[in-house]
Amino acid sequence: MMNGKKQPLYLLLLVCFLLLVITPALRAQDWVHTGTNLGVQHIRVAVASFKPLNNNAQTLPLKSIFDQTLFNDLKNAGIFDMVSPSMIPPEMPGSPSEIHLNLWSAAPANAAMVVFGNIAANNGQITVQGFLFDAKNPTTPQILGKQYSDLANDEATRMIAHRFADEIISRLGGGINGICETHIYFVSNRTGHKEIWVMDYDGQDAHQITHLGDVALSPRVSPDNTRIAFSALGRDGWAIRMYSLTLHRLVYFRAPVGNSFSPAWTSDGTKLAFSASGPSGNNEIYTIGANGGDLHRITAFRGPDVSPVWNPKTNSQIAWVSGRTGLPQIYIMNSDGSGIQRMTDGGYAVSPSWSPSGQFLAFAWNRHYGPGVLGGQDIYVMDIASKRWIEVTHGAGNNDFPSWSPDTRHIVFQRDNQIWTMLSDGTDQQQLTHIGQNIMPNWSWK
Amino acid sequence: MLSEFRNPISFARRSTANRRTVALIAGLVATLALAGCHKKVKAAPPPPPPAPSAPAPTASITATPDTITVGQSTVLSWHTTDATSASIEGLGPVPTSGTRTVSPTESTDFNLTATGDGGTANATAHVTVNTAPAAPMAESNLTEQQFEENVKPVFFDFDSYSIRPDAQSVVAQDASFLNQHPNVNVVIGGYCDDRGSIEYNLALGENRANAAKQALVNAGVSPNRLRTVSYGKEKQFCTEENESCWQQNRRAQFTMDQ
Structure with missing residues (x-):
């Protein structure tokens, strides 16, 4: 055996050896699939077909919409292992007295949780009763029992499914609210002009918000869902405009600087950061009160400074894009402009989005950008404290404008002029839009 | 590969910065000298006219x-x-x-x-x-077409907003035409090719428009006649995906400000 004096040296050598071996391996990483909760066993959830309680002409079509929306919501949540519909027991329990839990907990379903209930349309009203049962606890299985009633139409039925899904996700997902009732704001040219649009988080029910007839870009919804800040092209160039979602019209907002665009809200809704023309004709980062007062310029450097976002956890830091050294890179600074740190080490890096937890930046990066160099731009997620990053899209199209969902489990982004979502580890990518060009998505705060 | 590509750029930036510093110092010296001259003139008051008698003025x-x-x-x-x-x-x-x-x-x-x-x-x-105007061409007669034929766009390099050496003569001709037509106001639009990201290109377009504006101002055009608008990659001149088309889109375009 070794004596006590030699052991530290031996350990030191071992550590040095490991560093030599591991560091280049980290540097050389090209594309490694990693993610959150990869080692965690997802809860296995079965969703029963909801039982229609009457023969009303609306009941069956709305039941079909409800069943599909609820299943997709739970599947999209990213925290469940969904039992395939083909493995579900041949029964349609409408109430707790009609379910045989042993059928659901046994193979092939092997469900840990069962979602079931009933649905009926009557006199223009839709009523849904939903239950969440723990299949492994036959004595006291009920976790949730909910009843919903609303107008008997497609949108209201989808919304009931979203609300019930969010209850389930919150209950089984560690208390983190689901995102099924959230919205995605985006820019679409479906009318022939780039206007601001909104859709449900799953791409359903898209509708137009602005009707300016020129170019509107960069929609950013306020944290309380009452206003959208965006940038619009006018006679004197770009200006930040404000649309009220409660009044359904533009409301007065004026940032007294030219060429202003790419607004970003603090998570308390009191301030905005944006990019605007500075004293020397360069675009700089400014902050302003949400009422239009208290303007501050917080960058002063040659080269473009654009696309600011606040750290939503503290509202004391801003990440943004700067071309001060050539091609655009991601930087972070304190919200008074001090403490500047460069986050990316080259290539072409744009469009940061700060995760609601404050821990991560998502952004678009083309690591080998240059004249004549081919290659796509992908979405990356960086841990801010360590500056370690993972590439979450790979080898598919040109990706830009990632935006975090409020639960940090999802990212919406733009790929080749359409809007997609994915889990924040890059899995479960889904295209949400198909008509026209749809770009610059922004996920609502709640 | 990447560093080879980047180093010349940062070198070029530094030398521009140096030139700028020199120009700044020269400007300061000139300003001081002028200020000095001005003072001397003021410091020499005309001698009071001695008027013992009263001759007729x-x-x-x-x-x-x-x-x-x-x-x-x-x-x-x-x-x-x-x-x-x-x-x-x-x-x-x-x-x-x-x-x-x-x-x-x-x-x-x-x-x-x-x-x-x-x-x-x-x-x-x-x-x-x-009352008859003496100008060879009245402003009201200046058509968009004549303007466009005489005030040519300035083209830029990839991801750059520096006026290229080959664009200097274009700027000089543009400025000369504008100086001959002092009542025409001008919108300078900054444009980018469609490869970069939308928001970054809006800033790059603003920089290109401002670079063209500054070049015209240096050539004697009053800044009060010039207005900049960045179009980023929102209004493209050419929509093919090749270098000649991208070059067409990387420009500062001049139009009459109506």
């Missing part, structure tokens, strides 16, 4: 030129002797000797009255103002 005034068209100006210069005060009708009290630039809109007699202890003296300069 004399007055003379001329206008150069004495015939102008509307919008042009002429220089009045006058001289008096043995006067304690002087005034020109329509201009009010003036120094006993001096010059003044005036732009009368119709034919005018400028009456100089010199008053001294020995009495008063009068002199008159007549300025004829023609």
